[in-house]
Amino acid sequence: MNxxxxxxxxxGGTGDLTYRKLIPALxxxxxxxxxxxxxxxxxxxxxxxxxxxxxxxxxxxVKQFSRIKYEEEVFNAxxxxxxxxxxxxxxxxxxxxxxxxxxxxxxxxxxFYYAVAPQFFGVITDGIHSIKECCKGRIILEKPFGNSLDExxxxxxxxxxxxxxxxxxxxxxxxxxxxxxxxxxxxxDNPIFANNWNYEGIENIQIQALEEVGVETRxxxxxxxxxxxxxxxxxxxxxxxxxxxxxxxxxxNIHIQQVEVLKALRPVERLIVEESLVLGQYDGYLxxxxxxxxxxxxxxxxxxxxxxxxxxxxxPFYIKTGKKTGTREMSVIITxxxxxxxxxxxxxxxxxxxxxxxxxxxxxxxxxxSDSIIQTEMDFCQSCIARNRINTPEAYERLLLLCMQGDxxxxxxxDQIYLSWKYIEDLKLEYRKLQLPIYTYEQNSEGPKEVDQIxxxxxxxxxxxxxxxxx
Ligand code: BG6
Numbered sequence: 001m002n003x004x005x006x007x008x009x010x011x012g013g014t015g016d017l018t019y020r021k022l023i024p025a026l027x028x029x030x031x032x033x034x035x036x037x038x039x040x041x042x043x044x045x046x047x048x049x050x051x052x053x054x055x056x057x058x059x060x061x062v063k064q065f066s067r068i069k070y071e072e073e074v075f076n077a078x079x080x081x082x083x084x085x086x087x088x089x090x091x092x093x094x095x096x097x098x099x100x101x102x103x104x105x106x107x108x109x110x111x112f113y114y115a116v117a118p119q120f121f122g123v124i125t126d127g128i129h130s131i132k133e134c135c136k137g138r139i140i141l142e143k144p145f146g147n148s149l150d151e152x153x154x155x156x157x158x159x160x161x162x163x164x165x166x167x168x169x170x171x172x173x174x175x176x177x178x179x180x181x182x183x184x185x186x187x188x189d190n191p192i193f194a195n196n197w198n199y200e201g202i203e204n205i206q207i208q209a210l211e212e213v214g215v216e217t218r219x220x221x222x223x224x225x226x227x228x229x230x231x232x233x234x235x236x237x238x239x240x241x242x243x244x245x246x247x248x249x250x251x252x253n254i255h256i257q258q259v260e261v262l263k264a265l266r267p268v269e270r271l272i273v274e275e276s277l278v279l280g281q282y283d284g285y286l287x288x289x290x291x292x293x294x295x296x297x298x299x300x301x302x303x304x305x306x307x308x309x310x311x312x313x314x315x316p317f318y319i320k321t322g323k324k325t326g327t328r329e330m331s332v333i334i335t336x337x338x339x340x341x342x343x344x345x346x347x348x349x350x351x352x353x354x355x356x357x358x359x360x361x362x363x364x365x366x367x368x369x370s371d372s373i374i375q376t377e378m379d380f381c382q383s384c385i386a387r388n389r390i391n392t393p394e395a396y397e398r399l400l401l402l403c404m405q406g407d408x409x410x411x412x413x414x415d416q417i418y419l420s421w422k423y424i425e426d427l428k429l430e431y432r433k434l435q436l437p438i439y440t441y442e443q444n445s446e447g448p449k450e451v452d453q454i455x456x457x458x459x460x461x462x463x464x465x466x467x468x469x470x471x
């Protein structure tokens with residue numbers, strides 16, 4: 001086939017991910033001239049929609065969710081790229097017709113986006129594989145990669161055998177966030193940090209991702225996942241490994257360095273689990289739609305982990321995430337060792353969202369005749385500058401573009417996912433075996449009040465990263 005066109009084929013074209021994230025991201029790429037003229041976006045769904053109906057639906061989502069303001073004329077031009085294709089993707093007999101459709105549209109080597117639940121990954125893989133002669137391409141998928149680690153492992157091997165590992169792009173949208181991509185530069189290109197980024201310079205590291213929202217309409221999925229699977233084993237372990245890894249080199253790329261950190265985590269069998277993990281559930285969770293009435297699923301998790309290598313020795317890494325915590329805040333807080341017990345610690349905060357920036361607390365002499373030492377703060381709010389907001393693509397936009405360019409560096413590899421999944425699963429199993437409680441916490445509170453005490457977290461600086469600058 002002599003394909004003249006490129007294609008992004010979205011399985012799950014009428015799903016939430018497509019409407020909220022993928023279509024707005026593609027619209028933004030189009031608006032910023034990053035979508036090639038010959039790029040076709042084919043949304044596959046089972047619903048009986050006409051092209052016009054589908055276009056009208058996505059218009060409303062783009063108005064609501066696009067980073068770049070909706071403009072009628074631009075959107076109408078964008079629609080020339082978007083087609084709706086009705087199909088039951090669980091029926092292998094329908095793939096030959098899909099191949100004919102690609103031929104008709106002259107699409108070659110498309111990107112297939114699995115925006116569907118993991119139980120459909122296998123059948124879609126078989127379907128695409130069956131039309132491989134016409135349509136070799138790249139595959140994008142995202143968590144959950146399977147309903148269990150075994151299933152995900154099998155699926156991953158099947159995908160790699162069918163399409164080659166160089167064509168599999170596993171999205172972790174946190175890797176597309178501006179300040180997460182900034183971690184390497186902040187760490188390695190500032191000698192004041194680079195030279196102190198170890199157990200001699202750092203007291204503890206805290207990674208927090210607090211959410212204001214609850215499970216909303218995703219009760220059925222979330223009740224099987226819980227905070228550990230939903231946030232910790234993917235997004236937050238990505239951040240931990242970026243913070244803890246050695247500097248990437250051409251021989252040891254970022255991915256290899258991240259995996260080394262995962263391998264160096266203190267093994268679960270040597271952790272005192274009752275002092276390393278606290279799980280909580282917000283009051284009212286059991287009344288959420290599609291949640292089991294006596295569910296023991298955690299909506300909050302706090303962990304204390306250690307990376308046992310030369311760089312980190314006994315430095316604790318605290319991770320904390322929860323829904324309905326009354327605030328939306330994601331940050332990494334690095335507390336440096338004090339020069340003497342009478343002064344405050346220097347604290348570096350990398351602010352990931354909602355505002356992006358960096359702040360540093362340090363000590364100064366109080367102005368005037370006093371010799372007292374006071375703590376002061378330098379605070380840079382990157383996203384408070386309008387130009388930065390306009391120029392910063394959102395995570396999905398950035399990652400879709402990287403996939404189109406064939407750049408896998410900001411996508412997860414299976415060994416990395418496997419190691420963090422296994423680690424977090426083992427930890428949770430131990431927690432269950434020990435019959436440790438799932439603490440109930442009030443909605444709009446900071447989470448279970450027992451956390452600091454159980455984890456023996458003496459620093460109490462979790463909430464110190466609030467930005468003062470308002471947009
Ligand atoms: C998703 C989780 O991966 O990340 C959600 O499934 C969570 O439960 C979301 O709310 C958080 O993403 P963000 O980009 O809003 O921090």
